[in-house]
Amino acid sequence: MRFRHTLLYHSLILLCLSADLMAEDGYRLWLRYDKVSDPVMLEQYRSRITHLVLEDPNAPWPLKEELRTGLSALLDKPVPITSNAAQSGCLVVGTPADSPLIAALLEQQELEPLPDEGFCIRSMKKDGRSLIIVAANEPAGVLYGAFHLLRLMQTQQPIENLSILQRPRIGRRLMDHWDNLDGTIERGYAGRSIWNWPDLPGKVNPRIKDYARANASIGVNGIVLNNVNSRAEILTQEYLAKTAAVADVLRPWGIKVYLSIKWTSPMELDKLSTADPLDAAVRTWWQTKAKEIYTLIPDFGGFLVKAYSEGQPGPQQYGRTHADGANMLAEALKPYGGIVMWRAFVYDLSIDADRAKCAYLEFTPLDGKFAANAFVQVKNGPIDFQPREPFNPLFGAMPQTPLMMELQITQEYTGQAMHLVYLAPQWKEVLDSDTYAKGPGTTVARIIDGSAEGHCISGIAGVSGIGDDRNWTGHHFSQANWYAFGRLAWDPSLSSEQIADEWIRMTWSNDPRVVQTIGSMMAGSWEACVDYMTPLGLHHLMAEGHHYGPQPDYVHSARHDWSSTYYHKADRAGIGFDRSQTGSGAVLQYKPPLQQLWGSVETCPPELLLWFHHVPWDHRLQNGQTVWQELQNRYSRGAAYVDGMRNEWLALKNDIDAERFEHVKNRLDEQYNNAVQWRNVCPAYFGQFAQD
Numbered sequence: 001m002r003f004r005h006t007l008l009y010h011s012l013i014l015l016c017l018s019a020d021l022m023a024e025d026g027y028r029l030w031l032r033y034d035k036v037s038d039p040v041m042l043e044q045y046r047s048r049i050t051h052l053v054l055e056d057p058n059a060p061w062p063l064k065e066e067l068r069t070g071l072s073a074l075l076d077k078p079v080p081i082t083s084n085a086a087q088s089g090c091l092v093v094g095t096p097a098d099s100p101l102i103a104a105l106l107e108q109q110e111l112e113p114l115p116d117e118g119f120c121i122r123s124m125k126k127d128g129r130s131l132i133i134v135a136a137n138e139p140a141g142v143l144y145g146a147f148h149l150l151r152l153m154q155t156q157q158p159i160e161n162l163s164i165l166q167r168p169r170i171g172r173r174l175m176d177h178w179d180n181l182d183g184t185i186e187r188g189y190a191g192r193s194i195w196n197w198p199d200l201p202g203k204v205n206p207r208i209k210d211y212a213r214a215n216a217s218i219g220v221n222g223i224v225l226n227n228v229n230s231r232a233e234i235l236t237q238e239y240l241a242k243t244a245a246v247a248d249v250l251r252p253w254g255i256k257v258y259l260s261i262k263w264t265s266p267m268e269l270d271k272l273s274t275a276d277p278l279d280a281a282v283r284t285w286w287q288t289k290a291k292e293i294y295t296l297i298p299d300f301g302g303f304l305v306k307a308y309s310e311g312q313p314g315p316q317q318y319g320r321t322h323a324d325g326a327n328m329l330a331e332a333l334k335p336y337g338g339i340v341m342w343r344a345f346v347y348d349l350s351i352d353a354d355r356a357k358c359a360y361l362e363f364t365p366l367d368g369k370f371a372a373n374a375f376v377q378v379k380n381g382p383i384d385f386q387p388r389e390p391f392n393p394l395f396g397a398m399p400q401t402p403l404m405m406e407l408q409i410t411q412e413y414t415g416q417a418m419h420l421v422y423l424a425p426q427w428k429e430v431l432d433s434d435t436y437a438k439g440p441g442t443t444v445a446r447i448i449d450g451s452a453e454g455h456c457i458s459g460i461a462g463v464s465g466i467g468d469d470r471n472w473t474g475h476h477f478s479q480a481n482w483y484a485f486g487r488l489a490w491d492p493s494l495s496s497e498q499i500a501d502e503w504i505r506m507t508w509s510n511d512p513r514v515v516q517t518i519g520s521m522m523a524g525s526w527e528a529c530v531d532y533m534t535p536l537g538l539h540h541l542m543a544e545g546h547h548y549g550p551q552p553d554y555v556h557s558a559r560h561d562w563s564s565t566y567y568h569k570a571d572r573a574g575i576g577f578d579r580s581q582t583g584s585g586a587v588l589q590y591k592p593p594l595q596q597l598w599g600s601v602e603t604c605p606p607e608l609l610l611w612f613h614h615v616p617w618d619h620r621l622q623n624g625q626t627v628w629q630e631l632q633n634r635y636s637r638g639a640a641y642v643d644g645m646r647n648e649w650l651a652l653k654n655d656i657d658a659e660r661f662e663h664v665k666n667r668l669d670e671q672y673n674n675a676v677q678w679r680n681v682c683p684a685y686f687g688q689f690a691q692d
């Protein structure tokens with residue numbers, strides 16, 4: 001009897017456990033590895049991959065684990081690991097250093113030379129055996145190759161004649177966490193920080209491993225652990241030990257840790273009388289700190305710095321420049337191969353009354369003055385992660401400085417974790433924008449990948465917003481933005497449609513109807529958000545502080561550049577911020593022909609019209625509508641799109657698991673209510689000035 005009870009108890013526990021593991025709560029992200037549903041493809045995969053060959057018995061465990069579990073689950077049969085490719089159907093994985101077969105193939109030129117980063121995947125016949133080879137020079141490259149192969153199978157692509165050679169176009173691909181040491185996350189909408197600082201270093205949250213894995217699967221190779229609005233404590237011995245414990249978990253997945261530092265750390269932690277970057281004691285303090293960090297974390301990535309911005313201290317307080325500050329830190333990190341990412345998110349209105357102009361004015365005179373291991377980190381647009389902005393004019397304006405681009409994955413200004421907004425089209429618009437800096441074709445992507453200006457370091461960062469919600473991002477569809485960030489950081493030339501297609505197949509289903517429906521919902525979702533929030537180039541109309549919902553009449557008593565009215569400037573005469581040559585002149589920060597194109601009301605595209613111009617309400621657009629009519633049309637169009645998404649989603653009820661279906665359905669309802677609010681509030685507000 002007792003035995004039966006125990007048995008029952010254990011079966012119950014097992015049941016609960018497996019229910020939890022298989023719960024459709026989004027935890028598994030795009031790494032679901034469900035059995036391949038198409039029988040023809042399943043057969044192909046099963047015949048092509050019968051064994052996994054790792055010649056090195058000490059092959060890195062993430063690689064082993066990922067391939068073993070991934071392949072066995074996708075193929076729904078165990079795929080044994082062997083140490084030699086004796087038969088057909090072997091998948092051989094490794095580097096020339098740990099695989100004699102790969103080394104020999106390279107020597108015999110049967111494999112093309114491997115890229116420094118990245119990987120090659122090749123199907124080949126060798127002595128009558130058909131093999132698939134995944135090779136790279138470094139363990140991280142092998143891991144990327146393995147994830148690529150798994151992705152091909154997850155998305156049900158043929159693997160019969162593989163000939164793939166890939167290298168990342170951008171060197172540093174970072175997730176920036178704005179996590180505070182108390183566990184809260186600035187602009188995070190998916191719960192609390194996954195680092196669990198109080199438990200570290202003794203107890204490491206097991207989620208961190210899953211987080212690393214997901215990042216490695218999309219090529220992310222660095223994580224900044226803490227908020228740019230940093231606290232000095234992060235550099236104490238106590239927190240460095242915690243950081244080292246996280247670094248140990250991330251390292252096997254090819255990911256380095258970085259930290260945001262506070263400029264006045266030497267004063268706060270060790271009572272130095274100054275934080276002047278040219279002061280000898282300050283320099284020594286940072287050098288000693290760097291040594292301490294690298295003793296604990298030999299592959300530490302470097303520092304991210306928000307200085308003299310939004311109340312943060314900086315070298316300017318001591319009469320020094322951004323370059324003086326960055327170079328002092330760069331000098332301390334240089335012996336260990338670390339880098340500095342110095343943010344250009346500054347808007348001191350004493351420099352110019354137009355916030356959009358400030359960073360350019362402060363930073364361009366410093367071009368050529370930064371140390372070789374210092375990046376200037378530039379947000380995609382000149383204001384602040386608005387639904388739509390023109391690209392930041394700093395791109396192309398600092399040819400001697402490697403610029404790292406900062407995007408926002410967390411949806412601070414785009415509906416947070418409530419709205420389905422697929423941001424890849426926004427990022428593509430920026431990456432594909434032509435700066436004309438070195439003649440036509442000098443796209444922003446070519447500036448940040450270093451190719452246009454010949455830099456040997458390059459980087460891109462996404463503000464993550466990842467939290468401890470089961471689905472990581474709050475909204476299941478926000479996972480797509482994380483996924484897209486990694487894929488674009490790897491290859492900015494991928495299309496947003498292709499990335500969405502991959503993500504949908506891996507996250508939801510390979511059923512063509514589901515892929516098509518979700519793909520079409522996602523495709524227009526960003527443009528719809530622009531329409532129902534800030535159409536025609538409007539910006540920063542969000543409610544004060546939390547940035548969710550409309551507040552076009554908001555006036556900040558102390559800082560007019562934090563007021564909505566500062567940005568839209570609606571009055572009886574018209575609407576929009578005049579940044580033309582005769583206005584603030586911000587358009588002149590762009591190269592010709594953009595100056596002319598965007599500088600004239602006649603040729604400025606409607607998407608940027610009110611960003612660059614103050615136009616009368618009855619100004620006619622090319623489509624024959626007045627600005628006032630078009631504004632109302634676009635607000636309505638945006639809200640209608642969300643209504644359309646609701647219906648499209650409802651039609652998938654039988655194709656999606658109930659848990660995720662309901663979750664998304666409820667959020668779409670909330671998104672629609674919010675879009676309607678925008679559509680009602682903004683036109684009603686502007687209507688008091690507008691003339692029909």
Ligand code: BDP
Nearest residue numbers: 186187228229306345384385
């Ligand atoms: C803005 C956020 C603010 C950040 C700031 C930054 O509202 O919370 O601290 O950017 O990037 O978007 O430093």
